[in-house]
Amino acid sequence: MTAGAVFGILGPNGSGKTTLLGIVMDVLKATSGSYFWNGQQSSAAQRRKIGTLLETPNFYSYLSGQKNLEIAAAIKGCDVNDIDRVLKIVNLHERRNSAFNTYSLGMKQRLAIASTLLGNPTTLVFDEPTNGLDPAGIAEIRELIKQLNREGKTIIMASHILDEVEKVCTHVAILQQGVLKTTGSVSEVLQTSLHTDEILIQISSDNIAELVNVITKMPGYKQHKVDADDVKLYCDAVTSPQQINKYCFENGVTLSKLAPQKKNLETRFLEITGNGSQNQ
Amino acid sequence: MLQLFKIEWLKIKTYRTFWILFGTFLLFFPVSFFIIARKFMESFSAKNTSMQEAMIKGMMGNPFNFPTVWHTSAWMGGLFFIIIGMLFIMLITNEVQYRTHRQNIIDGWSRMDFLKAKASLLIFFVLCSTILVFITAIITGFIYNDGTTNIFEGAQYVLYFALMATVYLIVAYFIAIFIKRTGLAIIIYFALVCIIDNMLWAGLTFRGTQLGYFLPLESVDSLVPNPFTKKMINRRRVDDWALVVTGLGYIVLIGYTIKNKFLKTDLKT
Numbered sequence: 108m109t110a111g112a113v114f115g116i117l118g119p120n121g122s123g124k125t126t127l128l129g130i131v132m133d134v135l136k137a138t139s140g141s142y143f144w145n146g147q148q149s150s151a152a153q154r155r156k157i158g159t160l161l162e163t164p165n166f167y168s169y170l171s172g173q174k175n176l177e178i179a180a181a182i183k184g185c186d187v188n189d190i191d192r193v194l195k196i197v198n199l200h201e202r203r204n205s206a207f208n209t210y211s212l213g214m215k216q217r218l219a220i221a222s223t224l225l226g227n228p229t230t231l232v233f234d235e236p237t238n239g240l241d242p243a244g245i246a247e248i249r250e251l252i253k254q255l256n257r258e259g260k261t262i263i264m265a266s267h268i269l270d271e272v273e274k275v276c277t278h279v280a281i282l283q284q285g286v287l288k289t290t291g292s293v294s295e296v297l298q299t300s301l302h303t304d305e306i307l308i309q310i311s312s313d314n315i316a317e318l319v320n321v322i323t324k325m326p327g328y329k330q331h332k333v334d335a336d337d338v339k340l341y342c343d344a345v346t347s348p349q350q351i352n353k354y355c356f357e358n359g360v361t362l363s364k365l366a367p368q369k370k371n372l373e374t375r376f377l378e379i380t381g382n383g384s385q386n387q
Numbered sequence: 388m389l390q391l392f393k394i395e396w397l398k399i400k401t402y403r404t405f406w407i408l409f410g411t412f413l414l415f416f417p418v419s420f421f422i423i424a425r426k427f428m429e430s431f432s433a434k435n436t437s438m439q440e441a442m443i444k445g446m447m448g449n450p451f452n453f454p455t456v457w458h459t460s461a462w463m464g465g466l467f468f469i470i471i472g473m474l475f476i477m478l479i480t481n482e483v484q485y486r487t488h489r490q491n492i493i494d495g496w497s498r499m500d501f502l503k504a505k506a507s508l509l510i511f512f513v514l515c516s517t518i519l520v521f522i523t524a525i526i527t528g529f530i531y532n533d534g535t536t537n538i539f540e541g542a543q544y545v546l547y548f549a550l551m552a553t554v555y556l557i558v559a560y561f562i563a564i565f566i567k568r569t570g571l572a573i574i575i576y577f578a579l580v581c582i583i584d585n586m587l588w589a590g591l592t593f594r595g596t597q598l599g600y601f602l603p604l605e606s607v608d609s610l611v612p613n614p615f616t617k618k619m620i621n622r623r624r625v626d627d628w629a630l631v632v633t634g635l636g637y638i639v640l641i642g643y644t645i646k647n648k649f650l651k652t653d654l655k656t
């Protein structure tokens with residue numbers, strides 16, 4: 108991975124994202140293979156300089172948020188005064204003296220994120236950071252990650268939420284069943300589609316059967332998929348929406364919908380992983 | 388290790404269960420000891436004793452006076468020490484159940500750091516309880532002193548207690564790390580300490596061997612036998628030194644096993 112990147116790790120459920128992060132944080136033991144942080148073998152000293160949020164927040168339930176962070180700060184060897192700063196960033200400062208077991212799921216998640224920020228580390232590792240957060244919280248985290256990246260931090264993020272990843276990440280790796288399917292910058296991954304020479308347009312009309320009949324004879328037609336009331340039309344990249352509209356009208360079909368689809372990460376992801384969650 | 392202990396202290400200093408159990412030991416042991424000492428000494432000093440009673444008293448010595456008080460305090464402390472064993476197990480299994488051991492590693496402890504931190508707690512408990520045994524003995528000894536000048540004769544039992552406490556806690560440590568579930572670990576610990584160990588000892592000893600004295604808990608138990616019955620039933624022909632070495636050996640062996648397991652395992656509940 109490159110420094111200063113926001114690196115997304117994507118994959119269906121069970122593909123190994125959390126396992127991967129668990130291994131590089133010495134929480135799980137790999138049966139084979141090796142990894143290096145900054146060119147060196149992993150060690151506890153390095154881990155202190157990396158802020159990590161792995162799976163669920165694990166804190167002492169009878170202790171307050173403040174006290175939990177004191178323990179984390181002591182282990183990391185960073186200043187106790189930093190705790191106020193990180194609590195304010197995640198909007199948990201007012202509830203810092205309440206016991207952890209009184210926190211809602213979103214608050215627990217925020218505390219975990221606050222813990223990763225202690226000591227201002229240069230690298231951050233997040234496993235599903237938006238888990239349990241409401242839309243406002245999700246937007247805040249997105250802004251936070253962007254802000255941290257602007258400050259020059261490297262961020263590794265495992266996520267299901269492709270929309271977020273596309274908005275925030277600079278690089279991405281896609282896993283499936285423990286195998287790395289593709290990796291690279293986001294634009295690279297989006298471009299190396301098998302179908303770069305075609306475009307996707309969603310159209311609809313009152314009579315789907317007739318619509319399908321007409322478009323299959325259209326010049327530039329490649330293939331189509333019927334999806335309830337919509338038709339996903341794949342045709343030559345040179346074909347414009349205006350041409351499709353004109354052709355349909357001239358052949359007696361009035362379109363009720365004409366929406367060019369940008370190739371986005373979600374379609375690319377589903378292409379690569381073949382649409383399925385792996386329950387293994 | 389002191390730094391690690393400070394962090395462990397942060398974890399437990401506001402933990403109510405810790406204070407309840409630790410406080411129970413710190414309070415109940417000396418108080419019970421003083422009460423039993425008082426009751427015993429009252430009947431001991433009673434004037435109308437028969438010839439038989441006088442003979443028995445002669446054989447037993449005075450368990451609440453020097454030099455035997457050290458032995459009695461160590462033995463009684465050993466009985467109460469199970470509370471600490473149980474507490475120690477809980478402190479470790481709770482970390483596993485709540486996965487805070489994972490968090491400690493992620494935050495920047497090495498696996499060895501975690502083990503050493505818990506070991507520092509072990510040392511803390513042994514030190515506190517040994518000091519308590521010492522203080523209880525010396526106070527009682529002075530209360531019921533009848534002119535003994537060398538008060539530290541027989542004080543080796545305090546050190547035997549320290550060894551016994553260490554072995555008891557390292558066995559608890561082992562059970563906590565391997566069983567991982569609080570309830571089950573405590574049940575197994577109690578079963579081992581109260582029942583299994585004694586049964587194995589009885590089985591081996593009644594076959595005429597001395598091997599029973601080399602079982603882990605039994606070895607240190609035998610260093611501090613029941614002072615109220617010691618002159619009556621003593622089958623042990625094994626030397627004190629042999630038992631001390633055995634106890635130390637078990638500490639090293641069990642410690643090694645714990646380390647090997649924890650350094651290689653996946654940190655899951």
